[in-house]
Amino acid sequence: MTKPIKIAVVCGGPSSEHEVSLKTAKMILGSLSRSKYTPTLVTIMKSGLWEFGSAKPVDIGQALKEIRAFDFVFIAMHGVFGEDGRIQALLEWVNVPYSGSGVLSSAMAMDKGISNDAYRAIGMNVPRYVTFNKNSRDKEYTFEIPAVIKPIDGGSSVGVSIVRSKGEFQKALKKAFKESERVMAQQFTKGREFTCGVLENNKGVAFALPPTEIVPKSSKFFDYKAKYNTGGSLEITPAKISKSMTKNMQAMALTAHKSLGCRGMSRSDFILKRSTFYILETNTIPGMTKTSLLPQAAKAANISFPDMLDLIIAAGQRRK
Numbered sequence: 635m636t637k638p639i640k641i642a643v644v645c646g647g648p649s650s651e652h653e654v655s656l657k658t659a660k661m662i663l664g665s666l667s668r669s670k671y672t673p674t675l676v677t678i679m680k681s682g683l684w685e686f687g688s689a690k691p692v693d694i695g696q697a698l699k700e701i702r703a704f705d706f707v708f709i710a711m712h713g714v715f716g717e718d719g720r721i722q723a724l725l726e727w728v729n730v731p732y733s734g735s736g737v738l739s740s741a742m743a744m745d746k747g748i749s750n751d752a753y754r755a756i757g758m759n760v761p762r763y764v765t766f767n768k769n770s771r772d773k774e775y776t777f778e779i780p781a782v783i784k785p786i787d788g789g790s791s792v793g794v795s796i797v798r799s800k801g802e803f804q805k806a807l808k809k810a811f812k813e814s815e816r817v818m819a820q821q822f823t824k825g826r827e828f829t830c831g832v833l834e835n836n837k838g839v840a841f842a843l844p845p846t847e848i849v850p851k852s853s854k855f856f857d858y859k860a861k862y863n864t865g866g867s868l869e870i871t872p873a874k875i876s877k878s879m880t881k882n883m884q885a886m887a888l889t890a891h892k893s894l895g896c897r898g899m900s901r902s903d904f905i906l907k908r909s910t911f912y913i914l915e916t917n918t919i920p921g922m923t924k925t926s927l928l929p930q931a932a933k934a935a936n937i938s939f940p941d942m943l944d945l946i947i948a949a950g951q952r953r954k
Contacts, residue, residue, distance in 0.1 A: 638669065640705045641666065641673045641705065641708055642676045644676045645658065649711075650813060654712055670944070674704070706950060709722070718741055719737040752894060753893070760913055767816045782822050784810060828883060830845040832888060844873070844934040845872060871933075901927060901931075
């Protein structure tokens, strides 16, 4: 009988998505097959200390020694330190395989300026945008209204605002700068919201899942409340669009996944304006809570949550 794989499910971290990360980790921990895996919850506290199960928290130096005892790390962290390539770099340093994309791919996808530059370079449709930092002068980021103001390296729509008048602009900037030192102003593109996930099969071939249409109910757009509160949005999977439009979006999701060098999983977000899809961003560690979109799409493709985790783990193990 094959010995179960020792897995550390790492969650938490310093970002504003800390609590969502804990929910993702709980879902993963409860769904991993105990005949295949021996999982341990590892929580990175906001203080920077690491807690292995119920043991006394340790500093990062000791944590990197202890993490070597695991066969695999399932990264369940969102936002800064989880999706931006930092924890991936640490795990590569100590030579422990992990889930999801590598250092460079994670950093590129997390930075909305870089990822949008990459999309545009390969001919994908993106809403017009500019990026700036706190030292930029007003004239450097003058932008037509309405616009979407967002932290350039944030997630879960934290710090995001839709600005519909010039009087709202500075307030939106202040909100975004609380989350990041760099901000993107993107032309507001009115249309239907969609997302499309990508996984890899056991041969390492990426494939797109059925797309989901998102209709926010508790908010004007797909913000934090709409994403994580039960009933916050209506999520239609598979999306009720034509077969040709479905194939078009799936092809774009695969193109984004491959162009950024993603591994194991990703989920790209789109706006459909009239008959044209515009890509907004690619998430390398999509949420896996009870209301999350990637598990819903996998289920629509007849892939159970435990089976989806198996695919993600297998993809990470192929990185060796």
